[in-house]
Amino acid sequence: MVTGAARFFGGNVVARLAQDPGVERIIAVDTMTPPRELQRRMGRAEFVRADIRNPLIRKVIGGNDVDTVVHAAVLAHPPSGGGRAVMKDxxxxxxxxxxxxxxxxxxxxxxxxxxxxxxxxxxAKDPAKFTEEMGARTPPSGWFARDMIEIEGFVRGLARRRPDIATSILRFAPIVGPRLAGSDIQYLRSPITPTVLGRDARLQLLHEEDAIAALTLAALTGPGGTFNIAGDGALALSQAVRRAGRIELPVPFAVFRTIGRTLMGPVMREFSGEQLDYFHFGCGLDTTRMRTELEFVPRWTTVQAFDDFIGGAALRPVFDPAWIDVAERKLLGLIGAGTGAQS
Structure with a gap:
């Protein structure tokens, strides 16, 4: 059974599982009916309109002898027409x-x-890379982060009470791609992109297809445990701005989170406190356990995932990023020549 089947992650995981002949049945659950195209790709999966908040969900699980549950129905932002209370509910x-x-x-x-x-x-207290055993050095301020911390606590409680159930928690890095660009990265659509003066956040990203593949693998053969899921390598925010063909505007953080949000229009006004902090400090993940225990290897690196997002988003560059590369090479060449002449 897969929850959130009418949304991007749940629906695409259902579609992947439906293509696997080793999976006997797939029950797709959501409160909304999936879009027609998504239903088509779900193939032989059986859709059940149900609310996981309702105790009747036990009939869906018990009546279909469900052996695997993939919980993908989590909201990063309050739904349209609802506030924080609805999101937490x-x-x-x-x-x-x-x-x-x-x-x-x-x-x-x-x-x-x-x-x-x-x-x-x-x-600013964060390590270069977080391992799964580490916790937040400063309590997260965003609603989504606090919800996920509570949800993970429920999962660990389930694992203690039912050690015979393999419980897997996949901690995804910010996800980007041509079909789904997380709002963490949407602000690069603006021609002029404000950044935090004196900081250059280190970004580690995950391609949307790798996120779907990781969930599918965990559903089929994944062991119990907590796993960081991210693409190899990292990308400095200044590099991301340049690769997107944007113009960087460094401002103090106080300005970034106030005037900067106003200048960016609706894209940045919807940023949560955790997203503002992400572009201030960034976050690195240790993915050793992902490779050795989950045995998952992402197809896209962080840079490749970002470039695929830029291509899929059809952004029109303010300037050609290649110009900066040429200028940098020429400058380095001049510096090298000057150093050689002095020696």
């Missing part, structure tokens, strides 16, 4: 009800949960 209370049903079910053998690197927060 859907995220936290929904997960609590779902995991309570899983705990009582005699057929459930594996639970996979989509989480986020947002649980680590972002601060």
């Amino acid at each position: 859907l995220n936290v209370l929904g997960a609590m009800q779902l995991f309570a049903v899983c705990q009582k079910s005699p057929t459930v053998e594996r639970v996979v949960v989509r989480s986020s690197s947002a649980v680590y927060g972002c601060s």
Whole structure:
């Protein structure tokens, strides 16, 4: 059973599982009906319109002898027409009800949960890379991060009470790609991009296809545990701005989170506190466990994922990034020549 089947992650995981002949049945669950194109790609999957906050979800699990539950129905932002209370109700209370049903079910053998690197927060005290055993050095200020911390706590409680169930938590780095560009990176659509003066946040990203592949792998063969999921390498924010063909405007952080948000229009006004902190400090993830225990290797590096997003977003560069590369090479050549002459 896959929750959030009418949304990007849940629907695409259902579509991948439906293509696997080794999977006998797939139950796709959501409160909304998936778009027609997504339903087509779901193939033989059976869609059930249900709310995981309702105790009746036990009938969906028990009545279909569900052995694997993939919980992808988490919201990063309040839904349209709803506020923080609605978001927390859907995220936290929904997960609590779902995991309570899983705990009582005699057929459930594996639970996979989509989480986020947002649980680590972002601060000047952060290590170069977070391992899965580490926690936030400064408590995250964003709603989504706090919800994910609570949801992960429910998962760990389930694992303690039902050690026979393999519970997997996948902490995704910010996700980008041609079909889904997270709002963390949307502000690069503006020709002039404000950044934090004196800082150059270190970004580690994940391609949307790798996120879907990781969830699918964990559903089929993944072991229990917590795993950081991210592409190889990193990208400085200044490099990202340049690769997008934007003009960087460094401003003090106080300006970045106030006037900067106004200048950016609706894109940056919707930023949460955690997103503002991310572009201030960045966040690095240690992915050793992803490779050795989950045995998942992303196809896209951080830079490749970002470039694919830029190509898919059809951004029109303010200037050709190649111009900067040429200028840098010429400048380095001049510096090298001057150094050689002095010696």
